[in-house]
Amino acid sequence: MISVALLPEGTVSDEAARYLCGNDGAVRVYRKLISDVFLSTVNGDTDYSVIPIENTIEGSVSMHLDWLIHEVDLPIQAEWIYPSIQNLIGRSSECRGDNGEIDFGRIVRVMSHPVAMAQCQEFLRANLPHADWKNVSSTAEAVRIVQENPGMGLAAIGTSIAAEHFGLDVLAPGVTDHSNNFTRFLLVGKEPFRLKESPVRKTTILVTLPEDYPGALHQVLSAFAWRRINLSRIESRPTKKQLGTYHFYIEIEMALDTVLLPAALEEIKAIGCGVRILGSYPLFAYEGRQG
Numbered sequence: 001m002i003s004v005a006l007l008p009e010g011t012v013s014d015e016a017a018r019y020l021c022g023n024d025g026a027v028r029v030y031r032k033l034i035s036d037v038f039l040s041t042v043n044g045d046t047d048y049s050v051i052p053i054e055n056t057i058e059g060s061v062s063m064h065l066d067w068l069i070h071e072v073d074l075p076i077q078a079e080w081i082y083p084s085i086q087n088l089i090g091r092s093s094e095c096r097g098d099n100g101e102i103d104f105g106r107i108v109r110v111m112s113h114p115v116a117m118a119q120c121q122e123f124l125r126a127n128l129p130h131a132d133w134k135n136v137s138s139t140a141e142a143v144r145i146v147q148e149n150p151g152m153g154l155a156a157i158g159t160s161i162a163a164e165h166f167g168l169d170v171l172a173p174g175v176t177d178h179s180n181n182f183t184r185f186l187l188v189g190k191e192p193f194r195l196k197e198s199p200v201r202k203t204t205i206l207v208t209l210p211e212d213y214p215g216a217l218h219q220v221l222s223a224f225a226w227r228r229i230n231l232s233r234i235e236s237r238p239t240k241k242q243l244g245t246y247h248f249y250i251e252i253e254m255a256l257d258t259v260l261l262p263a264a265l266e267e268i269k270a271i272g273c274g275v276r277i278l279g280s281y282p283l284f285a286y287e288g289r290q291g
């Protein structure tokens with residue numbers, strides 16, 4: 001069973017889960033908050049959680065990374081990328097001007113998930129500067145609120161499947177600031193993911209320096225560099241214990257059992273760093289439309 005981030009049906013996470021698992025490959029269960037999603041897998045109510053962690057326009061989804069680092073001990077079992085195509089959604093009958101065209105001036109409030117709002121800043125500034133912009137718990141939740149409140153000049157930023165699911169109209173399609181807008185998702189859970197195979201694997205680790213001294217991070221990185229191990233991402237996240245102290249979230253383009261990697265990790269431990277393996281897992285490239 002797969003637990004999908006965020007209530008209700010029709011979020012980008014929901015679309016992404018359908019893409020990874022297929023429509024029949026898993027039962028999707030919806031939870032309102034990301035904490036509920038993680039906890040459903042910790043408690044054994046679901047096998048996996050779908051977690052968005054990075055977006056082309058908005059960058060890291062820090063709160064989700066921090067849950068992975070601080071709150072739960074659930075290994076990463078897969079990574080995949082899925083396009084985030086956002087649309088302006090509402091009731092076209094409420095938004096038509098005298099000439100019959102959609103008139104954004106009739107919209108008084110636009111709602112969405114904060115990450116989706118951030119992806120559409122230029123569109124919002126150009127077309128809806130007069131409206132109230134409001135963050136809600138997910139893109140599909142915003143669409144649901146529009147559906148439940150007719151006649152109030154509400155609109156949402158969300159997916160076309162949410163518009164269809166809630167019987168609303170796409171007032172403007174593809175409203176993200178760049179069309180090449182993708183989100184990176186992680187599947188986390190206790191068991192390896194077996195629905196699909198991929199020849200490409202990655203390993204993610206969390207490195208904690210023993211203390212701050214000149215060249216500490218350089219020493220860590222050189223353990224990878226001289227072995228010619230490629231890193232695809234390094235991100236610092238606060239330890240939350242003392243201001244200015246960090247964990248380094250490092251993605252490595254190699255499976256954990258590849259000859260050189262265990263030696264590199266031993267070298268990092270030998271200089272006194274804490275190393276936690278967050279997962280070694282298959283990576284699935286997006287094979288559909290690019291943006």
Ligand SMILES: O=C(O)C(=O)C[C@]1(C(=O)O)C=C[C@@H](O)C=C1
Nearest residue numbers: 011012013052084113115138139
């Ligand atoms: O609200 C949604 O549709 C989500 O799936 C959440 C989320 C996110 O948390 O980053 C996922 C991808 C989108 O690009 C925007 C929002």
